Amino acid sequence: MANIKDIAKQAGVSISTVSYALNGSPKVTAETSARILAIAKELQYTPNAAARNLKKQETKVIGVFLSDFNGAFYGELLQGMKEGLKQSGYDLVACSGKQSHRLLPQRMIDGAIVLDESFSSEELLKYADLGHKLVVLDRDLNHPNVNQVLLDNKAGARLAVEYLIELGHRKLYVVTGPKGSFDSRQRLQAVKQVLSRHPHIQYIEMEGDFTKASGALAGLQIAQHFSEPAAVFCLNDEMAIGMYEYLTTTNIRVGRDISLIGFDNIEISQYTQPRLATIDYSKQKWGWLSSEQLLKLIAGEYVEHERIYVTLIKGDSVGAALSSHFTEPF
Amino acid sequence: MANIKDIAKQAGVSISTVSYALNGSPKVTAETSARILAIAKELQYTPNAAARNLKKQETKVIGVFLSDFNGAFYGELLQGMKEGLKQSGYDLVACSGKQSHRLLPQRMIDGAIVLDESFSSEELLKYADLGHKLVVLDRDLNHPNVNQVLLDNKAGARLAVEYLIELGHRKLYVVTGPKGSFDSRQRLQAVKQVLSRHPHIQYIEMEGDFTKASGALAGLQIAQHFSEPAAVFCLNDEMAIGMYEYLTTTNIRVGRDISLIGFDNIEISQYTQPRLATIDYSKQKWGWLSSEQLLKLIAGEYVEHERIYVTLIKGDSVGAALSSHFTEPF
DNA sequence: AACATAAATGAAAGCGCTTAAAAATACTCT
DNA sequence: AGAGTATTTTTAAGCGCTTTCATTTATGTT
Numbered sequence: 001m002a003n004i005k006d007i008a009k010q011a012g013v014s015i016s017t018v019s020y021a022l023n024g025s026p027k028v029t030a031e032t033s034a035r036i037l038a039i040a041k042e043l044q045y046t047p048n049a050a051a052r053n054l055k056k057q058e059t060k061v062i063g064v065f066l067s068d069f070n071g072a073f074y075g076e077l078l079q080g081m082k083e084g085l086k087q088s089g090y091d092l093v094a095c096s097g098k099q100s101h102r103l104l105p106q107r108m109i110d111g112a113i114v115l116d117e118s119f120s121s122e123e124l125l126k127y128a129d130l131g132h133k134l135v136v137l138d139r140d141l142n143h144p145n146v147n148q149v150l151l152d153n154k155a156g157a158r159l160a161v162e163y164l165i166e167l168g169h170r171k172l173y174v175v176t177g178p179k180g181s182f183d184s185r186q187r188l189q190a191v192k193q194v195l196s197r198h199p200h201i202q203y204i205e206m207e208g209d210f211t212k213a214s215g216a217l218a219g220l221q222i223a224q225h226f227s228e229p230a231a232v233f234c235l236n237d238e239m240a241i242g243m244y245e246y247l248t249t250t251n252i253r254v255g256r257d258i259s260l261i262g263f264d265n266i267e268i269s270q271y272t273q274p275r276l277a278t279i280d281y282s283k284q285k286w287g288w289l290s291s292e293q294l295l296k297l298i299a300g301e302y303v304e305h306e307r308i309y310v311t312l313i314k315g316d317s318v319g320a321a322l323s324s325h326f327t328e329p330f
Numbered sequence: 331m332a333n334i335k336d337i338a339k340q341a342g343v344s345i346s347t348v349s350y351a352l353n354g355s356p357k358v359t360a361e362t363s364a365r366i367l368a369i370a371k372e373l374q375y376t377p378n379a380a381a382r383n384l385k386k387q388e389t390k391v392i393g394v395f396l397s398d399f400n401g402a403f404y405g406e407l408l409q410g411m412k413e414g415l416k417q418s419g420y421d422l423v424a425c426s427g428k429q430s431h432r433l434l435p436q437r438m439i440d441g442a443i444v445l446d447e448s449f450s451s452e453e454l455l456k457y458a459d460l461g462h463k464l465v466v467l468d469r470d471l472n473h474p475n476v477n478q479v480l481l482d483n484k485a486g487a488r489l490a491v492e493y494l495i496e497l498g499h500r501k502l503y504v505v506t507g508p509k510g511s512f513d514s515r516q517r518l519q520a521v522k523q524v525l526s527r528h529p530h531i532q533y534i535e536m537e538g539d540f541t542k543a544s545g546a547l548a549g550l551q552i553a554q555h556f557s558e559p560a561a562v563f564c565l566n567d568e569m570a571i572g573m574y575e576y577l578t579t580t581n582i583r584v585g586r587d588i589s590l591i592g593f594d595n596i597e598i599s600q601y602t603q604p605r606l607a608t609i610d611y612s613k614q615k616w617g618w619l620s621s622e623q624l625l626k627l628i629a630g631e632y633v634e635h636e637r638i639y640v641t642l643i644k645g646d647s648v649g650a651a652l653s654s655h656f657t658e659p660f
Numbered sequence: 661a662a663c664a665t666a667a668a669t670g671a672a673a674g675c676g677c678t679t680a681a682a683a684a685t686a687c688t689c690t
Numbered sequence: 691a692g693a694g695t696a697t698t699t700t701t702a703a704g705c706g707c708t709t710t711c712a713t714t715t716a717t718g719t720t
Contacts, residue, residue: 001437001460003706014670019708029668046435050389051706053380054675061438069408069424072597075399082427091432093423094399097412102421105376107331108391130331267402271601333676344700349678359698381676384705 002043010043011036022047053107061091062294063109065100065116071238072267073283080287081113088295104132111298113137113290117180133297135290139182147293149286149306153183156279156310157190160233160261163277163312165194168321169231169259171202175218175243177210177235184210187235187263208239215242222258223250229257229321237262237269237278244272244317259318274316281310332373340373341366352377383437391421392624393439395430395446401568402597403613410617411443418625434462441628443467443620447510463627465620469512477623479616479636483513486609486640487520490563490591493607493642495524498651499561499589501532505548505573507540507565514540517565517593538569545572552588553580559587559651567592567599567608574602574647589648604646611640 004022008015013032020028021036022045028036053059064081066074078094085092090110095103100116103109104127111133114124121139128134128145136148164172174191177184188205195203206221208214215234219242222232234240240262247254254260255274262269265280286308296303334352338345343362350358351366352375358366383389394411396404408424415422420440425433430446433439434457441463444454451469458464458475466478494502504521507514518535525533536551538544545564549572552562564570570592577584584590585604592599595610616638626633 005706015707016671016709017669020669023708027668032668046432048384048706049432049436049438050380050383051675052708054378054384054677055706055708057675059380069405070402071405072400072402074405075401078399078426091425091429093425095421095423096408099421102376102379106379108379268598268601271598273601273603335676345677346679346701347699350699353678357698362698378676381705382678384675384707385677385679387705 002040002045003048004045006043007036007039007045010039057107058110059108060089061093061109062291062298063100063103063112064092064094065103065112065114065119066094066096067116067118068096069094073264076283077115077287080282080284080289081291082287083284084288084291085295090295092291105130111135111294113294114139117178117182133294135294135297137286137290145297147297147303147305149290149293149308151183151281151286151308152310153186154190154193156263156281157187157233157235158194159310159312160263160277160279161191161194163314164231164233164259164261164318165198165201167231167259167318169229170200170321171204171228171230173204173206173218173222173230173232175206175208175215175232175234175239177208177239179207181210184235191233208234210236210238212238212242212245215239215244216246217242219243219246223247223252226252226257229259231259231318231321232261234260234262237264237266237276240276240278240317241266241268241272244276255316255319259321261315261318265313269315272317277315277318278313279310280313281308332370332375333378334375336373337366337369337375340369387437388440389438390419391423391439392621393430393433393442394422394424395433395442395444395449396424396426397446397448398426399424403594406613407445407617410612410614410619411621412617413614414618414621415625420625422621435460441465441624443624444469447508447512463624465624465627467616467620475627477627477633477635479620479623479638481513481611481616481638482640483516484520484523486593486611486642487517487563487565488524489640489642490593490607490609491521491524493644494561494563494589494591494648495528495531497561497589497648499559500530500651501534501558501560503534503536503548503552503560503562505536505538505545505562505564505569507538507569509537511540514565521563538564540566540568542568542572542575545569545574546576547572549573549576553577553582556582556587559589561589561648561651562591564590564592567594567596567606570606570608570647571596571598571602574606585646585649589651591645591648595643599645602647607645607648608643609640610643611638 004015004018008018017028018036021033082092104112113135115137117138121141124134124141125143128143134146136146141148176188195201206218208218234243240260244254244260247258252258262276262278265278269276269278289306293303293306334345334348338348347358348366351363412422434442443465445467447468451471454464454471455473458473464476466476471478506518525531536548538548564573570590574584574590577588582588592606592608595608599606599608619636623633623636
């Protein structure tokens with residue numbers, strides 16, 4: 001593979017002249033430059049990234065740390081991020097798992113967007129202290145080298161619970177995410193806040209882990225002790241779908257006997273029968289804003305933290321709590 | 331950030347000794363090694379990837395070129411690939427869009443898995459000629475540096491069409507993928523092959539592009555001239571879902587008036603009402619095999635091309651063609 | 661023509677690492 | 691003890707590039 005030395009030899013100039021020409025420096029004459037460029041093209045020259053990175057101490061690529069690639073969710077997010085990086089000269093690579101933890105310390109990327117709880121906040125702060133630029137999507141971190149673009153989890157949870165209460169529900173199950181999850185904590189906090197203004201509501205908390213399986217399990221437990229109509233707020237759609245699937249195998253009717261609402265508005269949610277009520281937000285915009293923020297951070301510009309707003313999507317998986325509707329015994 | 335020079339100074343040895351110790355070479359005494367390692371840990375040393383890559387002319391990372399990140403499809407695939415790379419010492423980065431085309435020539439990756447038609451076969455062969463190792467998932471390429479893991483598209487299409495014919499359908503719409511798509515071409519080829527043995531079947535071909543929108547559009551066109559029960563084979567699920575969605579807004583009943591079958595068994599397909607009939611295969615295994623093949627190729631081992639087998643998933647979106655069932659006029 | 665000044669090119673160092681080969685040290689054996 | 695061998699460490703080159711600084715060449719001024 002050709003390198004600048006080959007080009008220099010063939011053009012009869014020094015390698016520095018080649019380098020200048022290749023980088024469009026005005027130091028070199030238009031004609032020499034043209035000659036060099038022509039030879040470069042002829043030799044199918046492409047710069048060696050490792051050499052350039054080593055010299056310049058930057059890679060022009062930014063990483064996205066994901067906990068996994070499951071679900072259509074990440075696709076939309078990544079698409080948005082790419083949008084935000086257009087014409088910035090930066091490339092984006094997505095990564096998940098143990099390997100992600102190598103990227104920053106080994107300086108394979110110039111910055112990272114983090115949506116992966118396998119990174120402890122201590123680890124991230126350590127990177128930030130070392131000068132790495134980060135945008136976090138799944139926690140609250142205070143550091144000059146870290147910015148955050150967070151979901152308005154609390155508003156979302158509030159919308160969901162208030163919706164259920166307005167419809168007359170007096171018994172509320174909440175299926176949480178894993179203990180460590182920032183989103184789950186925030187959503188749960190908001191739930192309790194709303195509930196504190198409605199002391200007459202019966203509240204049952206169940207622990208889930210944001211997977212379909214845990215939603216199904218919660219559904220099973222609810223079904224076993226089922227006695228009266230109730231509302232269920234699964235703290236994400238994945239679990240809501242799991243519960244929905246389980247419940248369709250029982251004679252409990254979603255939207256009648258059990259009102260079910262999720263959070264995230266993942267693609268599948270619109271296909272359940274009845275449609276799953278949920279909390280929506282633009283994943284595209286989330287990704288777009290994140291990468292934009294990271295670019296600014298790298299450029300040294302001041303950036304304000306951003307927040308992604310949410311909206312309620314009503315769906316027939318939630319119905320009014322009319323006890324008269326529920327007469328037949330189980 | 332500490333480098334081997336810092337460690338060398340602190341340990342009172344030369345940088346080569348440090349390098350040897352860090353790489354576990356037997357050339358250096360156990361005690362010196364221990365001392366060096368201790369200092370390295372203390373200084374929080376991590377090797378500089380650019381420097382190592384430059385010297386070793388390899389990066390220990392492999393790339394996956396995707397046309398986009400849409401749908402849950404890619405998630406499963408990537409998960410499978412990661413599985414295949416476990417304990418190989420290789421990392422995996424996913425990439426889509428223009429930027430992907432930089433990775434190989436700039437030697438940022440040691441090899442690539444390609445599922446992206448924005449790469450022309452000429453481009454890929456050029457890379458292969460330059461010594462890059464590739465595994466292609468979306469075309470048929472004959473080159474010692476290229477391996478392929480292909481779906482058994484023909485078997486799948488055959489299963490789908492024969493299923494429809496067996497149920498008595500005599501009118502078949504096929505919605506194709508984009509012209510350039512290898513999968514679409516293969517599937518279509520198999521369709522025609524089956525049809526050549528059933529000359530009495532009325533065949534209408536419509537061009538789609540594998541997107542939901544194009545499926546919906548095809549649905550619209552079919553609905554406009556709807557006169558008698560028919561079967562529709564959308565060459566992927568995405569389009570089938572699009573058509574399904576459109577048809578639910580009409581009074582044409584999927585599974586009765588129109589029998590609909592897709593290909594891919596994407597996650598959503600199991601949630602339509604009635605369930606979409608489709609062709610299934612393990613995305614996980616596809617990914618896993620691909621990365622395994624790439625590793626072998628890089629290691630210089632001989633590898634046989636692999637094939638991913640498919641199965642038919644029946645669903646109520648397909649029904650028997652009983653003309654008596656269709657009596658009311660539209 | 662002699663000089664100052666500006667423009668174009670080249671020489672050289674160095675980014676952080678690996679590794680072949682040389683040098684230094686330790687260990688055998690007569 | 692000293693030659694020979696094995697073990698441990700160091701020297702030094704180089705991967706391909708960027709960039710500072712020195713050098714050469716062209717341009718303008720008197």
